[in-house]
Every structure is written in structure tokens, then in C-alpha cells.
Amino acid sequence: MWIPCLVSSTTASGEVTVRVGHELVDDYLHFLAGRSRPNSVLAAGYDLKVFFAWSAKEPADVRSKDVINFVAAQRSSRPGSKVVRLSDGGAGLSSRTVARRLSSLSGFYSYLLARGDAGVTASPVPRGLATRRDRRNNGRGAPLVRTPKLLPRILEPAAVNQLVAALRTARDRAMVEAMVLGGLRRCEVLGLRLEDLRVGQRRVFIAEGKGGHQRIIPVSSRFFASVAAYLDGERPAPVDTDRVFLVLKGPNRGRPLSASGLDQILESARGRAGLANGSCHELRHTCMTRLREAGMALEAVQAQAGHASIETTRIYLHLADDWLAGEYRRASEAIDAQAPVTGGGS
Numbered sequence: 001m002w003i004p005c006l007v008s009s010t011t012a013s014g015e016v017t018v019r020v021g022h023e024l025v026d027d028y029l030h031f032l033a034g035r036s037r038p039n040s041v042l043a044a045g046y047d048l049k050v051f052f053a054w055s056a057k058e059p060a061d062v063r064s065k066d067v068i069n070f071v072a073a074q075r076s077s078r079p080g081s082k083v084v085r086l087s088d089g090g091a092g093l094s095s096r097t098v099a100r101r102l103s104s105l106s107g108f109y110s111y112l113l114a115r116g117d118a119g120v121t122a123s124p125v126p127r128g129l130a131t132r133r134d135r136r137n138n139g140r141g142a143p144l145v146r147t148p149k150l151l152p153r154i155l156e157p158a159a160v161n162q163l164v165a166a167l168r169t170a171r172d173r174a175m176v177e178a179m180v181l182g183g184l185r186r187c188e189v190l191g192l193r194l195e196d197l198r199v200g201q202r203r204v205f206i207a208e209g210k211g212g213h214q215r216i217i218p219v220s221s222r223f224f225a226s227v228a229a230y231l232d233g234e235r236p237a238p239v240d241t242d243r244v245f246l247v248l249k250g251p252n253r254g255r256p257l258s259a260s261g262l263d264q265i266l267e268s269a270r271g272r273a274g275l276a277n278g279s280c281h282e283l284r285h286t287c288m289t290r291l292r293e294a295g296m297a298l299e300a301v302q303a304q305a306g307h308a309s310i311e312t313t314r315i316y317l318h319l320a321d322d323w324l325a326g327e328y329r330r331a332s333e334a335i336d337a338q339a340p341v342t343g344g345g346s
Contacts, residue, residue, distance in 0.1 A: 004049040163269055171246075204217055209306045
């Protein structure tokens with residue numbers, strides 16, 4: 001029996017290779033690398049490593065009961081572990097993490113079925129559990145793992161100002177402003193190249209958006225002012241990369257900044273500012289919420305965010321409290337105006 005071991009390496013051209021140590025799994029990860037971002041491939045590799053290390057089975061020997069038992073094991077507490085879920089205080093992994101691992105496993109077996117040469121005739125990952133509501137749900141059963149739809153956290157304007165004031169370089173300010181003023185994802189900020197900055201138009205070209213989608217979006221002049229200060233006084237030179245945001249000090253000086261590097265910059269700034277929240281994703285959510293509160297059409301917010309479906313963008317309707325309160329007030333006033341007037345008897 002093979003022992004799964006996750007190995008990730010980066011080639012000289014920047015291509016990320018992820019391997020687990022099994023021919024079929026490694027072939028799938030290589031296939032996935034051609035259609036997904038490196039972080040997605042790395043996450044899938046880790047998920048598959050965890051499952052096969054737990055099951056101790058060859059891919060062709062896995063059955064549905066193994067997958068169901070895996071879900072139960074992931075949601076259970078581990079011996080001696082004091083880790084609790086932040087969502088509900090329970091033990092074990094969050095439902096989102098378990099659902100992601102099931103998705104990675106389902107994708108792997110779909111690949112094996114498409115190949116048709118791995119001894120797999122059906123996916124062992126159940127589509128769902130049968131319920132009495134299947135007819136009303138187009139025949140789809142209940143999911144193995146239910147993931148709660150939680151509203152993301154956003155920062156108040158004062159907290160954003162505190163965070164920006166705690167940043168120590170123009171580079172760091174430019175990256176934060178790209179997220180909180182332009183709504184860029186972390187990977188989109190780190191993927192920016194010099195040619196992507198349309199300074200005259202005050203726009204940014206996103207060449208490496210989620211799902212491979214590209215877009216051109218406007219960003220505040222404050223961002224371009226911070227970028228100009230960074231390029232004029234901080235960006236190392238000469239370098240052999242056209243990425244905008246680089247490491248400024250240490251042995252990696254002049255190399256593109258990593259995701260963990262950006263996370264560390266934000267964590268340190270939050271500590272200096274005395275803030276509990278302020279992650280990259282929270283800054284992006286803050287941007288989209290403020291744009292919606294300011295009256296930006298939902299379709300425009302969708303284009304700015306780079307959402308494939310407007311259903312994803314609708315979450316900002318719930319975050320924009322002023323919008324909901326205004327809609328309720330108008331509806332309530334209309335209802336009150338239609339109410340019959342009752343007069344007192346003589």
C-alpha cells in the first residue's frame with residue numbers, strides 16, 4: 001500500500017507541480033493544473049492525500065461507505081485535540097472544509113471515469129442522501145454535508161483607516177487599497193504585472209481572475225498614488241520579473257511577494273492597529289458592500305467583483321444595511337398608506 005505524501009515544487013518558469021505519490025492521483029493533479037489556479041491544485045492535492053491516508057486503500061477499492069465514514073471521521077473530535085469549530089463550538093473540522101474535501105474526491109473520480117482505464121466503473125462519492133423532498137428538488141438528495149451560508153465580516157470606515165495607518169510601506173498601502181478600494185482578490189493583487197496598470201485610465205487589467213476570467217476594472221486614484229510612491233522609492237531594481245509587488249528585504253528581495261507574505265503583512269498591521277479582523281477577503285467584501293451602499297447597481301458590483309453569477313453578488317444586498325432599511329421603509333409606508341382609516345362612532 002502506498003503512503004500518500006504531498007510534494008509541491010515550482011519550476012523556473014513559475015509552473016507549480018503538486019504530487020501525492022500515486023500515479024493516478026498525480027496524473028489527475030497534473031490535469032487539474034492545466035485548468036485551475038495553483039492554490040486550487042494544492043488544496044485538491046492535500047484533500048486527496050488526507051482521504052487516502054485515512055482510507056489506506058487503492059483508488060479502485062474505495063466504496064461509498066468509505067466516503068461516508070470519512071465524512072463522519074472528519075466531523076468528529078480527534079483524541080487529545082482541543083480544537084473547536086468557530087462556527088458552532090463543536091469538535092472536528094468545519095462543514096466547509098469537509099465539503100471541499102468531498103468535492104476534491106468527486107472531481108478525482110470523475111476524472112478516472114472519463115479516462116476509463118483505472119478499474120473504476122462508478123464514483124464512490126454519493127451525490128446525496130435520499131429524502132422525501134427529492135421530487136421537489138429535481139431528484140437531488142440531501143447533501144452529505146450541509147454548509148451554512150454565513151454573511152462575511154466587513155470593516156467599518158474607522159477600522160479601515162486604522163489598518164491603513166498601521167501599514168509601514170507604500171507597497172503595503174497599495175496592496176490594501178487594491179482590495180478595499182478596488183475589490184481585488186488576494187491572488188489578483190499578487191498576480192498584477194506592470195503592464196496591467198492602466199494609469200491614464202485609472203483602471204487595472206485582471207489577467208488571472210478566478211476561473212480564468214479576465215476583466216478590466218476602475219480603481220481609486222488613491223491606489224495609483226500609492227503604487228507610484230512604491231515604484232519610485234521602494235521597488236527593488238534591477239529584477240527579472242514584471243510582477244508589481246515584490247519582496248523588499250531579506251534573501252528573497254526582488255522576488256514576487258507570496259500569499260503567505262501578504263497575509264503576514266496584514267496580520268502585523270492588524271496587531272499594531274489593535275484590530276481583530278481585516279483579512280484580504282474581508283477587505284474585498286468591505287469594498288463591494290460600500291459600493292452597493294453608495295448606490296452602485298448590482299450588475300456593476302458583479303462586474304467589479306468578477307463574479308460569474310449575480311447570485312453570488314446578491315450577498316452584498318444583505319450586507320448593505322442602509323439599502324435594506326430603505327427598501328423596508330418605503331414598503332412599510334406604502335402599506336400604511338393603504339390601511340383603512342377607522343373612525344370613532346358618535
